Amino acid sequence: MPDHLSLLLVVIPLIAAPVAAILPRGRLPWATALTVTSICFILAGMQLWAVVHDGVISYELGGWAPPWGIEYRIDAVNAFVALIVSGIAAITVPYALLSAEKEIPEHQIPHFYSAFLLCFTGLLGITQTGDIFNLFVFLEISSLSSYALISLGQKRQALTSAYQYLIMGTLGATFFLIGVGLIYSQTGTLNMMDLAERLPEVSGLNTVHTGFAFIMIGFALKLALFPLHLWLPNAYTYAPTVITVFLAATATKVALYVMLRVLFTVFPNGFISTIPTGDLFILSGMAGIIIASVYAIYQVDVKRLLAYSSVAQIGYMALGIGFASAMGVTATIIHLFNHALMKGALFMAVGAIIYRIGDCRMDNIQGLGRQMPWTFGAIVTGGLSLIGVPGTAGFISKWYLVLAALEQDAWILVAVILIGSLLAVIYMGRVIEALYFKPAAETNLAVKEAPILLLAPTWVLVFANIYFGLDTELTVGVAEHAAQVLGVAAK
Amino acid sequence: MDFFIGHYNYWIAIFLMMVGFYTVISRGNLVKKIIGLNIFQVSVFLLYISVSTVKGGAAPIITEGIELYSNPLPHVLILTAIVVGVATTALGLALVVRIKEAYGTIEEDEIHAQDHSL
Amino acid sequence: MTHNLILHVVSKTLIPLIIVFALYVQFHGDFGPGGGFQAGVIMSSAIILYALVFGLDVAEQVMPPTILRLLASLGVLIYAGVGVVTLFPGGNYLDYSVLADTQIAGQHLGILLVELGVGITVFSVMLIIFFAFAGRGRP
Numbered sequence: 001m002p003d004h005l006s007l008l009l010v011v012i013p014l015i016a017a018p019v020a021a022i023l024p025r026g027r028l029p030w031a032t033a034l035t036v037t038s039i040c041f042i043l044a045g046m047q048l049w050a051v052v053h054d055g056v057i058s059y060e061l062g063g064w065a066p067p068w069g070i071e072y073r074i075d076a077v078n079a080f081v082a083l084i085v086s087g088i089a090a091i092t093v094p095y096a097l098l099s100a101e102k103e104i105p106e107h108q109i110p111h112f113y114s115a116f117l118l119c120f121t122g123l124l125g126i127t128q129t130g131d132i133f134n135l136f137v138f139l140e141i142s143s144l145s146s147y148a149l150i151s152l153g154q155k156r157q158a159l160t161s162a163y164q165y166l167i168m169g170t171l172g173a174t175f176f177l178i179g180v181g182l183i184y185s186q187t188g189t190l191n192m193m194d195l196a197e198r199l200p201e202v203s204g205l206n207t208v209h210t211g212f213a214f215i216m217i218g219f220a221l222k223l224a225l226f227p228l229h230l231w232l233p234n235a236y237t238y239a240p241t242v243i244t245v246f247l248a249a250t251a252t253k254v255a256l257y258v259m260l261r262v263l264f265t266v267f268p269n270g271f272i273s274t275i276p277t278g279d280l281f282i283l284s285g286m287a288g289i290i291i292a293s294v295y296a297i298y299q300v301d302v303k304r305l306l307a308y309s310s311v312a313q314i315g316y317m318a319l320g321i322g323f324a325s326a327m328g329v330t331a332t333i334i335h336l337f338n339h340a341l342m343k344g345a346l347f348m349a350v351g352a353i354i355y356r357i358g359d360c361r362m363d364n365i366q367g368l369g370r371q372m373p374w375t376f377g378a379i380v381t382g383g384l385s386l387i388g389v390p391g392t393a394g395f396i397s398k399w400y401l402v403l404a405a406l407e408q409d410a411w412i413l414v415a416v417i418l419i420g421s422l423l424a425v426i427y428m429g430r431v432i433e434a435l436y437f438k439p440a441a442e443t444n445l446a447v448k449e450a451p452i453l454l455l456a457p458t459w460v461l462v463f464a465n466i467y468f469g470l471d472t473e474l475t476v477g478v479a480e481h482a483a484q485v486l487g488v489a490a491k
Numbered sequence: 492m493d494f495f496i497g498h499y500n501y502w503i504a505i506f507l508m509m510v511g512f513y514t515v516i517s518r519g520n521l522v523k524k525i526i527g528l529n530i531f532q533v534s535v536f537l538l539y540i541s542v543s544t545v546k547g548g549a550a551p552i553i554t555e556g557i558e559l560y561s562n563p564l565p566h567v568l569i570l571t572a573i574v575v576g577v578a579t580t581a582l583g584l585a586l587v588v589r590i591k592e593a594y595g596t597i598e599e600d601e602i603h604a605q606d607h608s609l
Numbered sequence: 610m611t612h613n614l615i616l617h618v619v620s621k622t623l624i625p626l627i628i629v630f631a632l633y634v635q636f637h638g639d640f641g642p643g644g645g646f647q648a649g650v651i652m653s654s655a656i657i658l659y660a661l662v663f664g665l666d667v668a669e670q671v672m673p674p675t676i677l678r679l680l681a682s683l684g685v686l687i688y689a690g691v692g693v694v695t696l697f698p699g700g701n702y703l704d705y706s707v708l709a710d711t712q713i714a715g716q717h718l719g720i721l722l723v724e725l726g727v728g729i730t731v732f733s734v735m736l737i738i739f740f741a742f743a744g745r746g747r748p
Contacts, residue, residue, distance in 0.1 A: 007702045015689045018682035063704035133568055140575045147582055156593035160602055163586045167515060170528055170579050177535050177572060178508075184565075185542045552641065570646060581738045588745055 005050065006059050006072050006128055009043050009082060012036055013121040021114035025106055027097070029113040034093045036117060040124065041083075041090040048079040052481065058130070066130070067191035073130030077482040080333065081257045082127040084340050088249040089120050091344070095457040096242040099351050103240045104152050112152060116246070119145040123254050132180050132266070133190045135258065136173065139222070142254075143169045146247055150239040161234035168231040172221030179214030182207050192266050200268040209275060215262055216277065223255040225318055226288030229311045236307035241351030244303065248310055248347055249340040256317055256336055260329065263321065264486040272324050281322030286416050288315030293423035302350050302360040302431055306343065309386065309427065312420060313339050319413060320401055326483045327404040333479035335397035338468065342385040342394055345461035349378035352450035352458065362430070367440025369432070372449045376435055378458045383428035385465045388421050392469040396476070500541035507534035519599040521590065525583045532576045539565040539572075613662075620662045627655040635728050639717060645724035649731025657739050665743055674740060677733040684730025691722045 016036040020029040051057060051074055059072040066073075074082075096116075104112050122142025129135050147169065151162035184190060186207050187198040202208050217228075224232040236244045263272055272278050289312050296308035313335070320332030352375045353368060354360050369376035385392035388399075398417060405413040449455075468475055495502065507530055514527025543565035551563035587597055594602050631652035638644030660668030692703040700707035705719020 004696060004702065011689060011692065011702065015686065015693075018685040022679055022682045060701055061703055063701045063706060133571075137571055137575070140579075144575075144578055144582055147586075151586055151589070156590075157606060159586055159590045159593055160606075163521065163583065163590060166579065166583050166586065167524060167528060170583075171512075171515065171531070173575075174532055174535055178538065181535065181539050181542065181565075574646060585741065588742065 004059070005043055005047050006057050006074050007061075009040055009047065009086070010072075010121060010125045010128055012039060012043075013117045013124065017114050017117035017121060020117055021110055023110050025109055029110045030093070030097050030100075033096070033113045033117055037086065037089040037093050037120065040086040040120075044079070044083040044086040047074060048076075048083050048478070051076055051079040052478070067189050067194035070134050071130040071191060071193075072128045073193065074128060075482075075485045076478060077257065077260065077333070077485055078127040080337070080478050080482055081254060082124055084253060084337055085120070085123050085127065085250045088246065088340055088344055091457045091460055092242060092246045092249075095245065095348055095351070095454060098451060098453050099242050099355055100240065102355055103154055103242075108152060112149070112240075115145040115148050116243075118142075119149060119246075123250055126254050127257060130192050131190050132183075132192055132195065136177055136180065139173055139176070139258075142251065143173060143222070146243070146251060149243045150235050150247075152243070153238040153240050155238055157234070158238035161231070161238045165231040165235045168221055168228075172218045175214045175218030175221070177218075179211040179216075179218060182211030182214065186211075192261070195266050196268070199266065199271075203268055203271060203274075212267060212271070212275070212277075216259070219255050219259050219262070220284075223252055223259065224311060224314060226284050226292060226311055226315055229288070229292070229314070232311060233304055233307040236310065237301060237304040241303075241347065241354055244307075245344055245347040245351065248307075249344040252310070252314060253336050253340055256314070256321075256332070259321065260332070260486060263324075264329070278322045278324045281318045282413070283322075285315040285318035285322060286413070288312055288318065289416055289420040290423070293420055293427065296427040297423065297430065299427075300362045302353075302362065302365065303347070305427055305431065306346055306350065309424065310339075310343060312424075313343070313386075316397070316401060316417070316420070319417070320404060323404050323408060323410075325404060325407060326480075327400065327407050329483040329486060330476070330479045331397060331400035331404045333482050334400055334475050337475055337479070338385070338393040338397045338465075341461055341464050341468065342382050342392075345378055345458055345465060346382040346386065348454070348458040348461065349375050349382060352378075352454045355450055355454060356447050357444060362434045364441070364444075366434050366438035366444070367436075368444060368447060369435030371440070371444070371447050374455050374459070375450050378455075378462045379435065380432060381462045381465060383424075383432065385469065386428060387424045390469075391466065393465045393475075395469055396472050400476070501538070504534045504538040504541065507531075507537065510534075521587045521597040521599065522584070525580060525587070528583070529576065529580060532572070532579075536569045536572060536576075539569050616662050620658055624655045624659055627651060627658070631655065635724065636721070638724050639720045645727025645729075646731055648724075649728040650735055652728070652732045653735035653739070656736055660739070660743070665740070665747075669740065669744075672736055674737070677737050677740075680733035681730050681737060684726045684728070684733065687726030687729065688723055691719060691726070695719070 013036050016032055020032045023029045023032065047057070057072075057074040058066070060066060061070040061072065063069070100109065100112060119142045122138045122145065125138030125141065126135055129138060147162050147166045150165060151159050180190070183195065186202045186205060187195055189195055189198060199208065221228045236248060239247065263277070292308045292311035292315065296305045296312065299305035299308060317332045317335050317339070320328040320335065322328070350360050353365055353372065356372070357364060357368070381392070385394035388394040398421065402414055402417055405417065511527045511529070511531030511534060515524050515531065518524055518527060543562040545559060545561045548559045548561040549557045551560040551566070590602070591597050594605055596602060631648045634643040634651060635645065635648035638648070656668060656672055659671065695704045695707055696702060698707040703719070706712040706715040708718050709715040
């Protein structure tokens with residue numbers, strides 16, 4: 001059983017997905033999803049523990065030895081990302097019970113959980129696999145199910161944004177496929193470790209450079225790296241809230257993990273500087289932080305505001321990659337974890353408001369903070385973490401990012417990071433102003449606090465934000481270990 | 492000249508790729524976009540298959556007396572990618588049907604106009 | 610669909626042949642070109658032809674949507690289930706060698722079962738897609 005740990009993590013949700021689809025309406029599909037995500041969370045925790053203590057896990061599918069067979073290869077990086085994905089899923093599903101019943105037609109509920117589990121399978125599969133084509137397959141499993149999930153939103157714009165995401169996402173995945181094909185044609189292997197061994201010999205070839213560029217652009221689309229982020233605000237705004245929570249906290253993180261893996265493990269060390277990838281990451285990161293934050297300030301829909309803020313936060317992570325230093329990658333991995341916590345908490349709190357009034361436009365939520373104190377508290381704490389106030393998780397990631405920038409004497413970047421935080425103060429301030437300091441609309445006077453089933457998962461994440469802001473041993477320790485495993489040379 | 496004729500399979504793949512990509516970008520009709528996406532994907536399948544060919548190699552089915560085979564692995568990969576492509580097309584078209592029911596049109600600019608007039 | 614004698618007669622002779630060919634492709638797949646994907650599509654084309662000629666309602670009586678949904682899930686479960694079964698004798702996931710006494714017999718049995726799962730799922734999913742699109746405009 002412990003031998004098959006890393007495999008069960010993918011297979012259990014894979015088996016549960018078709019089962020959930022044929023279960024009768026009612027709460028059985030939800031119970032299945034809850035059981036599966038909790039089991040996976042425990043397994044992912046055991047996996048991370050095993051990896052940190054006993055070293056890399058290699059699992060040969062079908063008993064075929066790598067590089068011929070598909071190998072699941074787990075080190076500290078993927079074990080950590082798998083833990084984030086399954087942890088967020090295990091917290092999202094309890095939240096989904098009420099939220100999904102409210103936002104999704106009853107006859108769609110079994111399919112909703114089935115697609116959710118498939119998406120979960122795909123995301124976990126991406127983190128587990130050590131085969132680059134297998135990664136493409138899992139990417140498409142998670143993408144296709146997330147298009148379907150987004151289209152379940154209540155407004156008709158959900159359909160157009162799902163369609164937009166489908167076109168952009170498929171283009172991204174196909175770009176990735178082209179890149180993999182070009183690299184395969186030069187190396188004759190698809191196993192990541194084997195690629196890492198064979199690529200240095202051919203790394204001067206134009207084909208390899210082209211393939212690398214295709215892979216990067218493909219995943220930049222999936223990651224919604226500025227300026228390829230156009231699908232993200234629509235998709236997050238119109239998707240059912242549960243799906244927004246889940247995708248915001250996991251999908252982009254997994255895409256970022258793939259980038260780290262391709263940049264630092266698969267391609268030879270130093271490849272990032274032979275073509276100016278690092279500079280491009282820094283440039284798009286800077287632009288993303290400033291421009292997306294400014295966009296966020298002008299939004300009237302809180303979900304959309306948070307979506308633009310997500311694009312800005314992805315910019316911070318891109319900065320960390322662009323430094324290509326051990327400190328930068330550590331900062332990226334820490335922020336990857338912390339951003340999942342804060343955006344999860346914020347979207348959940350906004351979902352609680354939507355659960356009560358069916359909307360989250362600025363002029364409709366006025367004064368609700370006084371009637372829903374717990375939800376309001378979650379938004380304030382999440383917002384502080386987003387800004388990066390000391391004592392919250394957001395501070396830790398910004399701190400490491402600033403350290404990484406200082407390491408390279410990049411004072412402009414330090415300024416950009418601080419300006420980004422100031423802009424976050426403004427846009428979160430607008431939400432808090434509307435919620436607390438504006439007089440309540442008469443139609444909203446009867447609104448009560450959200451039910452405990454929505455508040456409990458939200459506050460779990462809020463406490464996690466505070467806890468990981470004070471006790472940094474787990475996050476920083478694992479992230480430093482992960483950066484070391486990725487083989488990023490310290491500068 | 493050899494550069495063009497010797498790599499003719501790549502030129503065909505690139506031509507199809509650009510046709511598909513241009514269609515996705517330039518057309519406002521949602522169905523045409525999906526057709527473009529399909530052409531784009533198929534060009535990649537072609538790229539993989541043409542790369543797998545070994546000069547003088549037979550089809551990769553074990554037969555007595557034949558020693559040189561084409562590389563079967565890309566065929567298997569592309570079989571998977573084709574299935575993914577079919578699923579994407581089906582999902583995309585299903586979304587277009589729903590969009591048509593919700594908006595009464597499948598032209599992108601008309602959909603935008605309806606959303607902004609609200 | 611209006612009554613058309615030629616279409617009816619021709620399709621009634623063709624449909625059994627299509628189904629037999631699908632089964633041939635399905636079970637020939639482990640030592641020649643073929644397999645579950647292709648077989649599933651061919652098999653579903655038989656039913657789609659039936660639906661085109663005799664009407665959607667009749668075809669849905671032959672293949673009720675609820676059964677199709679069960680079949681689609683069943684196929685995935687067969688596939689994943691074979692993998693889980695191989696764990697118990699001590700193999701890795703999808704290591705068919707442990708399924709029978711000899712390695713070759715095990716591989717044979719394993720791929721046959723997995724392809725069966727694939728075939729069932731592809732067959733039913735293709736039909737679900739067809740019925741979903743074709744039946745959309747109905748009152």
